[in-house]
Amino acid sequence: GGIDRLGSGAAVVRWKVGAGARQEVVRPVEDHLAGLRLALEQIAEVTGDGANLDGVAFKMAHCGAEVPGAGFVDGRVVAALERYAAVVPVHNRPLLAAIAAMREALPGLPLTYTVETHFHTTLEPAAWHYALPAAWHREHGVRRYGFHSCSHRFVAGRVAELLGRPVEGLRTVICHLGSGTSVCGVRGGQSVEISSGFTPQSGTPMSTRPGDFDPFVVTYLAAAEGLGTDELNRVLTAESGLAGLSGVGGDLRDIRAAAAAGSADAQLAIDVFVWNIRRWIGSCLMATGGADALAFTGGIGENDARLRADVCADLGWLGLRLDPAANDAGDEGLVSAAESAVAVLTVRTDEEIVVARDAYRLLAGVREAER
Template sequence: MSNNILVINCGSSSLKFALINPQTQEALLTGLAEKLGHADAYITSKYDGVKEVTQLDEGNHAGAMHAIIATLKARDLFDQVAAVGHRVVHGGENFKASTLIDEHVIAEVEACAKLAPLHNPANLLGIRTAIECFPTLKQVVVFDTAFHQTMPEHAYLYAVPMALYREHGVRRYGFHGTSHRYVSAEAAKVLGLPLDNSAIVVAHLGNGASAAAILNGKSVDTTMGLTPLEGLVMGTRSGDIDPGAHAYIGAQLGLDLDGVTDLLNKQSGLLGLSELSNDCREIEDAAAEGHKGALLALNVFCYRLAKQIAALTVSLGRLDAVVFTGGIGENSSIIRAKVIEQLGFLGLTLDAAANDAAIRGKAGKISDAAGPAALVVNTNEELMIALDTAALTA
């Protein structure tokens, strides 16, 4: 009997999927459905090295799942799916590890939707649609927040009345935990460090971005907080901002609290600073041509990241490595160079040739021999989800 795991990573307008053999760690089929909710929604799949792009008749999450099933059947892979694993962004304090899905778990994920309104509802859509499409299979949820549940109180508590924490769960949770868990372990392997005696800062950089301090394989602090809005500058998210700015912005623009929150989530970050794009590649190209907004966006992004990495070393006590991952972290040699230059006082020194070579899937160490290491590790959240799912459904 096959033990292949179908991994579903459902976003608000996209659905990433992969069929993975957890024993060989090979992805038999991968794909991405994009522009869900729009008339021009489409799905891209890759099987046996061949890529195929298909327009979706149903341009929604259910339509994407039906297209995935059709693709699996066309490749004679449908009957080889043993279980389904889902990424869910927010699990609150109730979930400290991945878990089998039942009605109680679905209700808890739904209850956490108010903490991640851009993510959990989309994750739930993926779960419910997958249950309809695979009613006989066990399904597992892997939480972005679970890895950070090892943070100490002094790292996760806000300086607000404790009743807000006790009664309403107001605290820092952190996100991208699946990526941080995978990347920190891989970095330790690359550097020949025992994971249980390592001090690593991982910077997961993409349209969403966070950094995490990982001591002896456990998260001890991270940049994201109650929601994925706190911390670093992101594609369209502001990251850290004076809470008093909410009322001021609302008064100036005639927005209610929801309107201000929407502005900070969807119109800020690289997009807001550059007044050009939230796509780092477009911003780097424009900056090279002297676009002032693009230059400003890159400088703010890199400064904020360097500052946060330096701050995270406080929780580690020492620094063995800084690791870059995610779409930007794995491909932007410009951003990595700017950040490492600003962290020179920690002993980090750049190997420019290695840094320039670490793009398009190439990874490895990008620092000189002396001092803490800097390296690029390609994240693989789908593999982590598959491994957790296989372990829970074996």
């Protein structure tokens, strides 16, 4: 389940129990603590045991390289979240509030975490270093980290399952396409290339975030327009990407409708999006040494057949062929033609199960140690 529009008088509370139907109500939820207490009440109602939890797991966006990929939330983890809050304010600040609320509501309960950069720690140093002063890396942690680790980690394993092949023998390029996007090259189950960098704002264009561009654009506009860092950060996170190009917002469905109605700006936004996804697929192919599979996941990747077709267009030189009927059907699994040398798949990502499995492993380890 989840709660959207937290802090408003009309928060949307969603939940589902097992294979049952998804339920939804609209009600006031003042803050994280109120939302947490509501969630605990619902869990207790379903389980009948007073929400007797063994632990709570968090998916964390960015902690730099200062903490392991998964572990227990402690002072060091909180300090890392605070340090990088200025880098990913949309993610870390609400997370810090949620941790504080959980500690207040359930003091002493073990809290675990999984970091969204952890899957990409296998990149070669040449792949994650920026050509910037070494002191910036040493003192400020400025480097490529990569994001969407939970999704890429899950999809890499799921592709192997769907193909009936060991993950260790596969070269897979994964396109996680949603409101946030990233393209990842995986070889032998390990990440070897990732489009996102120091922040989730880099790489491919996103709904409201720009992806890669010349950093001197920022210094130029700061001087030419007198823009400060707060205003620049706001524009780069909320008014760029597909929204900035199209002028109709960041939802690809709305952009397609505007393009069909004759908007050249909307069509350009689609073209730029596709071009940059293909650009990063090419980069991943260089790192993986070819591809056995190309996987699409995320809200757009899983559900937009036209986008998949656009990205895969003219890739015959790679031996890649789509099956138009399978692609349009949109089911999880193969959407490539039988003769395609590269398997193309749609995969229903499950980031939460990755976080849950990490939490189970950590909590089980504590129990074993206490025996």
